[in-house]
Every structure is written in C-alpha cells, then in structure tokens.
Amino acid sequence: MNNRKEITLILSKCFTESPLSAEESKLLTDWRAQSDANEQLFEELTNMEGKVKHLKMFSNVDTEDDWIKVKDKLKPKVHQFNLFRRLLPYAAALLIGLFLYLANHYLRPTETDTIAQNKENIKNDVQAAVQGATLILADGRSITLDQHKNISNNQGMTLNTTGNELQITIDPNEISAPTALNQMVVPKGAYYTVVLADQTKVWVNANSKLTFPNAFSGTDRKVKIEGEAYFDVSHDALHPFIVEANGTEVRVLGTRFNVNAYTDRVRTTLEQGKVELLSKGQKTLLNPGHQGEWNGEKFDINKANLAKELAWKNKEFRFENDDMIQIAYELSRWYDVQVKFAGDIDMKKQYSGSMSRDLSLAKVLNVLQFGSDFDFEIRDKELIIKNKRP
Incomplete structure (x- = not known):
C-alpha cells in the first residue's frame, strides 16, 4: 500500500477515534509535519467542530457516481458535542464517504484523474496554463x-x-x-x-x-x-x-x-x-x-x-462547496477562455473535488460533467455551460 493510501486510512481511524499502531502513529506524525495544510486537516478531523462539519459533508456523498457533489452546506447545530455522539454509531457507514473525500484530495493518481483520462465526452480542447x-x-x-x-x-x-x-x-x-x-x-x-x-x-x-x-x-x-x-x-x-x-x-x-x-x-x-x-x-x-x-x-x-487558498500555487484545483460561477471563472483564468452560461442555470448548487492543474480543460470538464448537473462545450476560446439533457 502506498503512503498516501495509508495516510487516508489512518485519518479515517483518527476521525472515528480508533486506535493506531506504532507504525501508523509514526506515519501520521511525519505527515502532519510536512505542511501546515496537513496539520490543519488533521485538526479538523479530530476536533468536535470539524467532525460535525465533515460528517455533514461526506454523509452527502453518493458512493456510486456522485462523490464529487456536495449539497448545500448546513449550518452547525448548537449542541455539536451531543450531535456527534448521536452520529458516532453510524460512522462506519460514513467511512466510505470519508475515504472518497480524503482520497479525492490526497491520493495520486486520483479518481478524478482516472475519469479525466478515460472519458472523452468533451470535443475540442484547451491545454493547461x-x-x-x-x-x-x-x-x-x-x-x-x-x-x-x-x-x-x-x-x-x-x-x-x-x-x-x-x-x-x-x-x-x-x-x-x-x-x-x-x-x-x-x-x-x-x-x-x-x-x-x-x-x-x-x-x-x-x-x-x-x-x-x-x-x-x-x-x-x-x-x-x-x-x-x-x-x-x-x-x-x-x-x-x-x-x-x-x-x-x-x-x-x-x-x-x-x-x-x-x-x-x-x-x-x-x-x-x-x-x-x-x-x-x-x-x-x-x-x-x-x-x-x-x-x-x-x-x-x-x-x-x-x-x-494555496491550491493554485501547488498546481491543483480545489473546490469545496463552490458554485459553478466560482468554478467557471477559475477555469477561465487558468485556460484563457470566455465563459458563457446557456439557458436557465442553477447557480446555487455547490460542488467539491480536486484535480491537477496540469490537466487539459477537456479532461477537467469530463470530471465536472461526471459529477454535476451540467454539460460543457468548448467552442474555440469559449466555454459554454448548460444544463444536462433529461
């Protein structure tokens, strides 16, 4: 098992307060020391407020084909500690969603990369920045x-x-x-x-x-x-x-x-x-x-x-509860395309996922199309976004 997969499994254990072996503890300590971002994710997964937030997020993940989508963000309840304790018995079922969420952000090659490479739904293309x-x-x-x-x-x-x-x-x-x-x-x-x-x-x-x-x-x-x-x-x-x-x-x-x-x-x-x-x-x-x-x-x-915030510097797209307007204009800057919304687009739906910025635009759009309610078209230097056909 490679190191990234091991870290993902270890973080899943930390979330459910499961014991770690000595080897797992050392891997976790080394990983946390690698960057402030790693340390921040660990803290989010082990403190009560962060657990509540992530439970809400990956409980919405469809493990079949809709794992990239995250529904409208829910506001935290006042009794966060009691809420988590009530949900803890169901945490095992939620681990599938948690694993997909962590893998989506930290494993390479990611599932998003695989979809991007294998699906060829988008005609034409624009190379990465x-x-x-x-x-x-x-x-x-x-x-x-x-x-x-x-x-x-x-x-x-x-x-x-x-x-x-x-x-x-x-x-x-x-x-x-x-x-x-x-x-x-x-x-x-x-x-x-x-x-x-x-x-x-x-x-x-x-x-x-x-x-x-x-x-x-x-x-x-x-x-x-x-x-x-x-x-x-x-x-x-x-x-x-x-x-x-x-x-x-x-x-x-x-x-x-x-x-x-x-x-x-x-x-x-x-x-x-x-x-x-x-x-x-x-x-x-x-x-x-x-x-x-x-x-x-x-x-x-x-x-x-x-x-x-630092994903762009690290050559990644990282979307967390972003609507399609936010996503589209980030793509517009990176790929130098004009964005056009066709028809009555639902701008309130939010999406989460990450992928390499080295991917071409068509490969990125393949991922987004796979996990959203939109179809995409590249026409010269124009990116057209429209609702999926029923």
Whole structure:
C-alpha cells in the first residue's frame, strides 16, 4: 500500500477515534509535519467542530457516481458535542464517504484523474496554463520571458531565467533610477515565478500583474499586485516588505502569505509569520492560519482553509462547496477562455473535488460533467455551460 493510501486510512481511524499502531502513529506524525495544510486537516478531523462539519459533508456523498457533489452546506447545530455522539454509531457507514473525500484530495493518481483520462465526452480542447510572462522594464522595453532568456547589465540589473523562474540581481554601484518601476504581466492561461533582488520569491497566478522597483531603497520594500500572488518574503527587520493591492496594504518583515486581489475584496491568507493589514485608516494584525478580507469598511478575520487558498500555487484545483460561477471563472483564468452560461442555470448548487492543474480543460470538464448537473462545450476560446439533457 502506498503512503498516501495509508495516510487516508489512518485519518479515517483518527476521525472515528480508533486506535493506531506504532507504525501508523509514526506515519501520521511525519505527515502532519510536512505542511501546515496537513496539520490543519488533521485538526479538523479530530476536533468536535470539524467532525460535525465533515460528517455533514461526506454523509452527502453518493458512493456510486456522485462523490464529487456536495449539497448545500448546513449550518452547525448548537449542541455539536451531543450531535456527534448521536452520529458516532453510524460512522462506519460514513467511512466510505470519508475515504472518497480524503482520497479525492490526497491520493495520486486520483479518481478524478482516472475519469479525466478515460472519458472523452468533451470535443475540442484547451491545454493547461503554461509558464509565461511579459516583463515591461522601467525604460519601456518589453521582454517575453521563457526558460532560456538571460539579460545582463541592464542598467545595473541582471535578469536570469533559470529553470522555472526569473531571478533578479542588482549591482548597487551601477543601478540607475532605483525607484523606477518594472511590471511583470502574467496573462490568462499562464503563471510565473520571480525571485526579487532581496531574495523574496513570488509566485504569480494567471491574469495578474506584479509591479516592483529596479531596486529596493529607503526604509521599506514595496511592490504592487493586481490579481493573485503568493509571497515568500526574505527577512529584513530594518526594511519591512509592503504589498499594495486595490487600496489594501500588507506589511511584513519575513513571512509566507497569499494575496488575492482579483476584486476589490482583497483577501490575504497567512501561512507563516505575522502580517499587518491596512486600508482606509483601518489596521489589523493577522496570525498564521488566518485570513483577512477587506469588505469596504473593515477587515473580516477568519480561520483560513490553507489547502484551498494555496491550491493554485501547488498546481491543483480545489473546490469545496463552490458554485459553478466560482468554478467557471477559475477555469477561465487558468485556460484563457470566455465563459458563457446557456439557458436557465442553477447557480446555487455547490460542488467539491480536486484535480491537477496540469490537466487539459477537456479532461477537467469530463470530471465536472461526471459529477454535476451540467454539460460543457468548448467552442474555440469559449466555454459554454448548460444544463444536462433529461
């Protein structure tokens, strides 16, 4: 049995409070230590509130052919402890749903991959997003980035594309106009990674733009993001790193976090460290495992679903109680297609599931079609979504 299957079975045991062997305990400890997302899932499956939430979710899973669908989310009952105790005798039956849910998110190859590979219902196709971006330099020059582009001695700034990322280095003795701004533009259907001059690493999602200076000078290091990016900030206690996004500022010294600024409701998710959020005179601190979202008047602070928020960076689609509008527009950015809804579509139904972002659009749609009430059609660069025929 491979490690992922073992972990899935071990998590199922943890959920039902079944004893673990010494070997299983060690595997679980190692798995929890691998990432904050793993630890968060373990906590959700072992605390009372999380058990209630997951019982509601995978009790709705149809183990025959509808496991990807999750019905409308139910609100937690007040007496959560008593609710779980009443449901515990039925947990064995629910383990089938639990196993499918966990396997769907953590096993590779997943059942979704198998469906994607074997079913050929969708005609035409669009390939998954590729690494690609355009760098617009402060002097106005435009450079198409690929894995083999190297530009040296550009007014004291050296650009090297090595492997899958752009690395920027500067010569402080030759740099001219240090505050002049450069832009990295990542179109729909693409993604890119850049290591800035201070060694901060930025993963930039599709349909996004990162603006940064020739060199960081003065008392802070300031960049701007439009769209979405994940930041692994190089620590520098004397020079805070500031991300500006649609009127919100994220201030850090050294940390890892994600900023989603596709809309005015800028959402910051903190994986490690601490950040300060500022907008229109409002200020708040964010702790690891939490996210802050600007609602136009104040910051809403909630516990973050790290696995879902960071899925794009880890090359996964991860849908959890998402409606088809949310799913469609994520596909639109990744595959650079226009979305069209045909007919009277039920937008309230919610779906859950995960799959690799390396899959082509047709393969992703095969999975969605298998587990939803919709049919899909790709016509040139247009994705048409319609109700299934009776």
